[in-house]
Amino acid sequence: MSVNWTGDEELHHFYEVLETIGNGGFAKVKLGRHRLTGEKVAIKIMDKKQLGEDLPRVKLEIEAMKNLSHQHVCRMYQVIETTAKICLVLEYCSGGELFDYIIAKECLTEMETRVFFRQIISALAYVHSRGYAHRDLKPENLLIDDNHNLKLIDFGLCGKPKGGMQCRLNTCCGSPAYAAPEVILGKSYIGSSADVWSLGVVLYALLCGYLPFDDENCMALYKLIEMMQVEPQDRLTVSELLDHPWVTKDFNIPVEWHSKQQMGNIDADCITEMSIALKRSRETTTQLVKETLRFSEDDDSTGSLELISDNDSCTCRTHG
Numbered sequence: 001m002s003v004n005w006t007g008d009e010e011l012h013h014f015y016e017v018l019e020t021i022g023n024g025g026f027a028k029v030k031l032g033r034h035r036l037t038g039e040k041v042a043i044k045i046m047d048k049k050q051l052g053e054d055l056p057r058v059k060l061e062i063e064a065m066k067n068l069s070h071q072h073v074c075r076m077y078q079v080i081e082t083t084a085k086i087c088l089v090l091e092y093c094s095g096g097e098l099f100d101y102i103i104a105k106e107c108l109t110e111m112e113t114r115v116f117f118r119q120i121i122s123a124l125a126y127v128h129s130r131g132y133a134h135r136d137l138k139p140e141n142l143l144i145d146d147n148h149n150l151k152l153i154d155f156g157l158c159g160k161p162k163g164g165m166q167c168r169l170n171t172c173c174g175s176p177a178y179a180a181p182e183v184i185l186g187k188s189y190i191g192s193s194a195d196v197w198s199l200g201v202v203l204y205a206l207l208c209g210y211l212p213f214d215d216e217n218c219m220a221l222y223k224l225i226e227m228m229q230v231e232p233q234d235r236l237t238v239s240e241l242l243d244h245p246w247v248t249k250d251f252n253i254p255v256e257w258h259s260k261q262q263m264g265n266i267d268a269d270c271i272t273e274m275s276i277a278l279k280r281s282r283e284t285t286t287q288l289v290k291e292t293l294r295f296s297e298d299d300d301s302t303g304s305l306e307l308i309s310d311n312d313s314c315t316c317r318t319h320g
């Protein structure tokens with residue numbers, strides 16, 4: 001059974017839409033709660049008129065998010081589109097932005113920085129392996145989840161070179177304070193190298209609690225940070241960072257960057273547990289989940305489901 005919802009009806013049928021938790025440019029992010037599972041979500045609401053010529057970027061991000069499923073990348077659960085709006089239903093990260101966390105703590109210890117930095121490298125190595133450059137890496141685009149782990153968000157500026165990650169990109173984008181010199185200078189650039197420069201600025205911000213400013217002392221410092229070499233070919237690569245001595249210190253193992261989340265079909269055991277928890281038949285539960293997640297037989301969705309039961313409420317998360 002499929003229902004012809006209007007976008008607003010669909011959004012409010014499946015989700016309670018609560019307070020605003022983030023604002024940025026042409027988008028507002030509101031806290032939402034799934035009416036069936038009780039799970040909190042973040043709903044990024046964009047007005048198509050305000051998007052204007054940026055609308056294709058949103059479609060690019062949605063396409064990217066369909067191909068990304070990783071323990072340190074914020075999940076996109078659902079897209080709800082109306083004539084006037086596009087809503088992305090996203091993973092809710094209760095700890096908020098890493099940016100606010102750094103401000104609140106002034107700066108982080110070397111150990112806490114290393115734990116976070118390993119998670120950021122893990123996410124970046126995975127995103128690059130899927131053929132995408134993020135191009136807007138900064139503490140505002142790293143969220144802290146319920147388990148105090150980082151999740152990379154906002155793929156609205158990501159680039160996917162047609163010929164693969166060795167091919168150059170041309171669009172000058174991202175935040176100036178984190179953008180690589182070659183991007184700032186309007187040159188064509190390798191996306192993964194530009195992301196590594198941003199990674200260097202993020203590391204500086206984590207350890208110092210403020211951004212490097214462009215004075216001669218900082219330029220001298222840049223030369224010490226191997227990720228912030230002005231010439232891209234002199235810069236460390238993500239794969240060199242995975243087992244860099246500073247990154248592996250105290251861990252003694254390289255960063256595990258492969259996804260721990262299977263991209264597959266709906267897990268039968270999950271349906272069984274959900275149907276018991278929800279006191280519904282397996283068939284009804286499967287239909288509800290498919291309807292909620294807009295799965296269909298002919299769809300190429302590769303999402304899989306994981307049941308997280310917590311104090312009798314059951315939460316169903318998708319992967320992929």
Ligand SMILES: COc1cc(O)cc(Nc2ccc(C(=O)Nc3ccc4c(c3)C[NH2+]CC4)cc2)c1
Pocket residue numbers: 021022029042044061065073074075076090091092093094095096097143152153154155156
């Ligand atoms: C792929 O993930 C994306 C993609 C995208 O384009 C945008 C987002 N944006 C999000 C922004 C914020 C949150 C979020 O959970 N924010 C949040 C959560 C808790 C708190 C705050 C913000 C701020 N006050 C403290 C508590 C989630 C997604 C993701």
